[in-house]
Amino acid sequence: xxxxxxxxxxxxxxxxxxxxxxxxxxxxxxxxxxxxxxxxxxxxxxxxxxxxxxxxxxxxxxxxxxxxxxxxxxxxxxx
Amino acid sequence: xxxxxxxxxxxxxxxxxxxxxxxxxxxxxxxxxxxxxxxxxxxxxxxxxxxxxxxxxxxxxxxxxxxxxxxxxxxxxxxxxxxxxxxxxxxxxxxxxxxxxxxxxxxxxxxxxxxxxxxxxxxxxxxxxxxxxxxxxxxxxxxxxxxxxxxxxxxxxxxxxxxxxxxxxxxxxxxxxxxxxxxxxxxxxxxxxxxxxxxxxxxxxxxxxxxxxxxxxxxxxxxxxxxxxxxxxxxxxxxxxxxxxxxxxxxxxxxxxxxxxxxxxxxxxxxxxxxxxxxxxxxxxxxxxxxxxxxxxxxxxxxxxxxxxxxxxxxxxxxxxxxxxxxxxxxxxxxxxxxxxxxxxxxxxxxxxxxxxxxxxxxxxxxxxxxxxxxxxxxxxxxxxxxxxxxxxxxxxxxxxxxxxxxxxxxxxxxxxxxxxxxxxxxxxxxxxxxxxxxxxxxxxxxxxxxxxxxxxxxxxxxxxxxxxxxxxxxxxxxxxxxxxxxxxxxxxxxxxxxxxxxxxxxxxxxxxxxxxxxxxxxxxxxxxxxxxxxxxxxxxxxxxxxxxxxxxxxxxxxxxxxxxxxxxxxxxxxxxxxxxxxxxxxxxxxxxxxxxxxxxxxxxxxxxxxxxxxxx
Numbered sequence: 001x002x003x004x005x006x007x008x009x010x011x012x013x014x015x016x017x018x019x020x021x022x023x024x025x026x027x028x029x030x031x032x033x034x035x036x037x038x039x040x041x042x043x044x045x046x047x048x049x050x051x052x053x054x055x056x057x058x059x060x061x062x063x064x065x066x067x068x069x070x071x072x073x074x075x076x077x078x079x
Numbered sequence: 080x081x082x083x084x085x086x087x088x089x090x091x092x093x094x095x096x097x098x099x100x101x102x103x104x105x106x107x108x109x110x111x112x113x114x115x116x117x118x119x120x121x122x123x124x125x126x127x128x129x130x131x132x133x134x135x136x137x138x139x140x141x142x143x144x145x146x147x148x149x150x151x152x153x154x155x156x157x158x159x160x161x162x163x164x165x166x167x168x169x170x171x172x173x174x175x176x177x178x179x180x181x182x183x184x185x186x187x188x189x190x191x192x193x194x195x196x197x198x199x200x201x202x203x204x205x206x207x208x209x210x211x212x213x214x215x216x217x218x219x220x221x222x223x224x225x226x227x228x229x230x231x232x233x234x235x236x237x238x239x240x241x242x243x244x245x246x247x248x249x250x251x252x253x254x255x256x257x258x259x260x261x262x263x264x265x266x267x268x269x270x271x272x273x274x275x276x277x278x279x280x281x282x283x284x285x286x287x288x289x290x291x292x293x294x295x296x297x298x299x300x301x302x303x304x305x306x307x308x309x310x311x312x313x314x315x316x317x318x319x320x321x322x323x324x325x326x327x328x329x330x331x332x333x334x335x336x337x338x339x340x341x342x343x344x345x346x347x348x349x350x351x352x353x354x355x356x357x358x359x360x361x362x363x364x365x366x367x368x369x370x371x372x373x374x375x376x377x378x379x380x381x382x383x384x385x386x387x388x389x390x391x392x393x394x395x396x397x398x399x400x401x402x403x404x405x406x407x408x409x410x411x412x413x414x415x416x417x418x419x420x421x422x423x424x425x426x427x428x429x430x431x432x433x434x435x436x437x438x439x440x441x442x443x444x445x446x447x448x449x450x451x452x453x454x455x456x457x458x459x460x461x462x463x464x465x466x467x468x469x470x471x472x473x474x475x476x477x478x479x480x481x482x483x484x485x486x487x488x489x490x491x492x493x494x495x496x497x498x499x500x501x502x503x504x505x506x507x508x509x510x511x512x513x514x515x516x517x518x519x520x521x522x523x524x525x526x527x528x529x530x531x532x533x534x535x536x537x538x539x540x541x542x543x544x545x546x547x548x549x550x551x552x553x554x555x556x557x558x559x560x561x562x563x564x565x566x567x568x569x570x571x572x573x574x575x576x577x578x579x580x581x582x583x584x585x586x587x588x589x590x591x592x593x594x595x596x597x598x599x600x601x602x603x604x605x606x607x608x609x610x611x612x613x614x615x616x617x618x619x620x621x622x623x624x625x626x627x628x629x630x631x632x633x634x635x636x637x638x639x640x641x642x643x644x645x646x647x648x649x650x651x652x653x654x655x656x657x658x659x660x661x662x663x664x665x666x667x668x669x670x671x672x673x674x675x676x677x678x679x680x681x682x683x684x685x686x687x688x689x690x691x692x693x694x695x696x
Contacts, residue, residue: 025147025430026507031266032142033511034182045299047397054396054406054508056299061179061210063295063512065393065406070507 001078003041004052004071011042012076021073030070034059040079084133084252085166086125086245089154089190090174091183092140093513095202099174099232100137101522103242108529127246136168143266144189148430158193169252170196170245177207177214177229178514180280184273185266187223192264196248197225200241205231206514211285219280233519294515298387304394312413315378319371319417319448326370334363357550360606362543366535368418371448373531375417379410380526384518389510396508402490403497405431405508408438412489415445419655421534423662433501437493439659440501440672443650444489446482452602453646454481460630461639477643484647488679500671546603549596570595584681585641585688587634594651601651636696641688648680 006012014037019027035041035057044063045056053068090096100108104123121137138157139150146152153162160167173190175183191197201216220227226244230237264272297303338359345351382388388410396406407429415422422442429435455478462474549570558567565571574592581591589608597604609626630639650656650673659669 023507026509028145029142029147029430029509032145032147032185033509034185034270036267036270045295045301045393047301048394049301049305049397051397053400054393056295056393056512060181062182065389065396065508065510065512067396067400067508070509 001076002072003043003057003074003076004055004068006043006076006078008043008046011040011079013079014039014041015075015077017075018073022070026070030066033062033064035064035066035074041076084131084170084249085136085168086133086170086172086249087136087138087158087168088172088174089138089158089186090140091142091176091186093511094140094174094176094183095232096137096140096174098519098522099200099202099230100135101525102232102235102238104135108525125242125245127242127249130246130249133169133245133249141186143186145266148428149432150427150430158190168195170198170248172198172200172241172245174200174202177201177204178210178212180214180219180277181274184223184276185269188264188269188272191223191225196252198241198244198248199223199225199227200237201227201229202232204229205234205236206516211283213282213284214280215282216280219276222276222279233522295390295512298390299393304390308391308394315375316416318378319374322374323370327367330363330367330369334359334366352554353547353550356554357547358543360546360550362546368448369531369535372417372421372534373527375414376421376527376530377523379414380523380530381518384516384522384526386513386515389512392508392510393512400508402493404434404437404493405429407508407510408434411438411442412445415442415447418447418449418534419443419445419652420658421530423655423658424533426662431507433497433503436663436668437496437501439662440496440668440675441489441493443652443655443672443676444485444492444648446485446647447601447652449601449652450481450646452605454478454643456605456608456626457630457639457643460627461634461636481643481647484644488648492675492679546596546599549599549603553596565592584645584685585635585638585692586645586684587638589633590638590642594649597651599653601646601649604646604651637688637691640691640696641684644687645680645684648676648683650676650680 003012003014014035016037017027017030022030030036039059042058043055044058047053047055054065055068055071057064057066057071088096088100100121100123103125108121108123123135123137124132125135126132136157138154141151141154143151144155144158146155156162157165158168158171171190171193173187175187187199199219201214201219204214207214214229216227216229226248228237228241228244230241232238298307338355341351341354341359345354379388382391392406392409394406395409399405399408408426410428411422411425413422414425419442422445423439426435426438426442429438458474458477462477465473467473467476552570552573553565553568555569556567558564563571566575571592574588574595578586578588578591581594593604593607596607605626608630634642656669656673659672660666663669
């Protein structure tokens, strides 16, 4: 299951990330923000005006906006 | 020893670094660009008790020394001592958000590993307590191996302790021979350590936290969020145009008074004309926009300091993505409605170079306040003041259409650019949404003052030089008997030479002539037309009224519409081009910008002219 398939308000743990699917700098930026393998996250907000992009993810005490393409590269497990 | 000691503030974005910097240095800050890059260098003086004065540098916020943006790269280079012309800091103050230690301690470890003297400022402890978090600075200090001081920058709490700690560290820096780096560890290790240290430093944690999730429920709501943003934008534009009026009047009054004073004080002649017609008229034409820019920036700074700006970027991201940009471009483009110059400077926060370049190239298409005088005069002259629906005037509708034409044009251009010259690496959107905070008046005022000053200094010098040159071109050579000064002048000769190119798109000779001095600033076109029609009046309102009549009598509707279409696109602003050159480090992109904008202006003015002739308007 990938992160983009998780609904608003749901929690999950990141099992693996397909780093090759992300631009190198974006991978770095995500890791620097704590979005990495093993991180526990929650979907806070999803999409604007009917689209499913962007996504606001809660990691620890931070809320981080990412795009659906980033979320699709992350394998997660519901917790 | 007489060498200035340097103390650098580092930390994650949103750690409250700038507020701490403002609190420590007050308004006496020096802002400059690091040579070769377009990242602002903010520095100020900090007096240490009994240890003299040090220079305090506010480095751009960073998540890591493994950098991903031009901002972060500057921080890394300065801290490593690799930045040419910039001495390595003697002491580092790492600023931590008390409510988000787990994240901020990751970068703090990287900083401490460098082996330089470090002081940690545990900032925003009040917000942490509001979130139900009680922390133990002593535990944190022993875990990190550096002194830790609790601060609340915006309330000036803990500042004396912090300054004392900096003085101690600064003293130890003098005795320390060589910075000895501690062993490097990997990011996952750092993250684990950060989590453990944060956990150990928390005395108590209650669950009543995150008041901001309540606000986000509305502001980031997929259907309620966008209308709230658009309503806010509507209020901002109303304010920019309505609230600025009295101040614009004041500035114009002051300009006229200065003009009268010079006229009275100096003998008639070249120097007096240069001062009144060149300096006062030229510089005045820029300063007049200051109120609108300050009002717009007040809103932008408020949106930034409260944390709403990141939400606005979130809400706009989907729309911007449809033309290959991201929500990050929204902020610079919003600024460009006041003036493209600060807008282009605001693109610095965009990490992706191609994203940033695209934003710079389309920024001049946002209808800036300098176009307004041109639009206002011509619309009033040729568009009848009738209504086309309940409460909808035709003149207002045309003005609105001109704004929309600029926005739609920008979107189409962005789409084309992202597929051609700036193609590559699909721009992503990864952005921290900071916690909501109440803005502080002092930080707001310092920010406004800095932006106003940068605008005045840059635009003022360029505009000043340009208007003087144009004034000289309009004044020389002197016309003979019975000859019009405008026709005889170099400017007149230039316009006569280029006029054949503008005839096919419906422009008359006076319009072509107006375009020449309007290269300095768009609104100069109005003054130039007024001069051309020999409307001699000191009173500005009267000039406008008379000019309106002249245009109404002499211009056909297609010609006037073509002129309006021209101004939607034409890059008639030397300052914008100069800033674009500076921000892109070369002439290549400004030339691309000039070429495509003039081409669009020509095509659309021509199309407008021939379409309206064909429609029999």
